[in-house]
Amino acid sequence: MSVVSSVLVPYASYLRVYEPLAAFPEPERAHWARYAGRARIPTAQDELRRSLADLVATPPVGVPVHESGDAFVAEVDGVVCVCPWRTRLRGWLALEELAEMFPAPVLDAVLPPVVRGQAVADHERWAERNPDARPWIRTTVWQVPVRWFVLFSDEEREHTEGDAEGEAPVLRYRTPMVQARRRLARALKALRESADEGPLTEGLVDVGRWLEEFHPRALVELDYGGLVHTLSAKQLAEDRSALDVAEGIAALQAGDTEKAGEAYGRLAERWRAVRDRQFAN
Numbered sequence: 001m002s003v004v005s006s007v008l009v010p011y012a013s014y015l016r017v018y019e020p021l022a023a024f025p026e027p028e029r030a031h032w033a034r035y036a037g038r039a040r041i042p043t044a045q046d047e048l049r050r051s052l053a054d055l056v057a058t059p060p061v062g063v064p065v066h067e068s069g070d071a072f073v074a075e076v077d078g079v080v081c082v083c084p085w086r087t088r089l090r091g092w093l094a095l096e097e098l099a100e101m102f103p104a105p106v107l108d109a110v111l112p113p114v115v116r117g118q119a120v121a122d123h124e125r126w127a128e129r130n131p132d133a134r135p136w137i138r139t140t141v142w143q144v145p146v147r148w149f150v151l152f153s154d155e156e157r158e159h160t161e162g163d164a165e166g167e168a169p170v171l172r173y174r175t176p177m178v179q180a181r182r183r184l185a186r187a188l189k190a191l192r193e194s195a196d197e198g199p200l201t202e203g204l205v206d207v208g209r210w211l212e213e214f215h216p217r218a219l220v221e222l223d224y225g226g227l228v229h230t231l232s233a234k235q236l237a238e239d240r241s242a243l244d245v246a247e248g249i250a251a252l253q254a255g256d257t258e259k260a261g262e263a264y265g266r267l268a269e270r271w272r273a274v275r276d277r278q279f280a281n
Helices: 003-008 028-036 044-055 087-101 104-110 113-129 177-194 199-211 225-229 233-238 241-253 257-279
Strands: 012-020 071-076 079-084 137-141 157-160 170-176 219-223
Touching: 012 071, 012 225, 028 071, 028 079, 044 087, 071 219, 087 104, 087 113, 087 137, 170 177, 170 225, 177 199, 177 219, 177 241, 241 257
Parallel strands: none
Antiparallel strands: 012 079, 012 137, 012 219, 071 079, 157 170, 170 219
């Protein structure tokens, strides 16, 4: 869930959980209540710019020294919900993934071994004092994982086009936590009854465990984030990935493996084209 990786490659998508203020203990609850009342609340682009500033410092700051006091804010049926950035925690988690994403010489040039080593040591000490900590945001680059789409329906899709003033397009899904958990459980049941345990099943189990950590009245959001800049207006308008996933799961439940394969094929083709751009000049 990586701020570091999303900065190095800003074409990232996000899975976020917004919790009601009641989910937070004091004094954190009071902090978020005051925060939500601010005239201007920082955006994802603000977070990205701050992280970029850290990376161009000398020496680079791979993980912030202090935890962020910022959050995303949403109102759900009149209830204020917040999604804490937890930038420092997500930065630590990102370091665990970087070795698999970049060749050693590139990684050493961006984040020298001494910087990474200090960050790892800081994380180990912090984790001893905070064994149950978890991020409110998961991040991936150059794709939206299929398992994320399982949580949403096509009716929850929100798409706005960019404008001439530079406003970027937006593509996101939002759903109540209870719906997300219900859909995930149905998908797991269908997969386990129709196929052997595989990467998708394992991924859903992991997401399910993560969702169980949050308040039952929370809001779950899938945001295409920077990926909107890799897709044309036509591609964004026609993207119905959550619908493809839902049709595939329904086909599995009905025993129609052919139709399930067709739905998966549409998804695979769509997202393969996006991932391939990661290696384009």
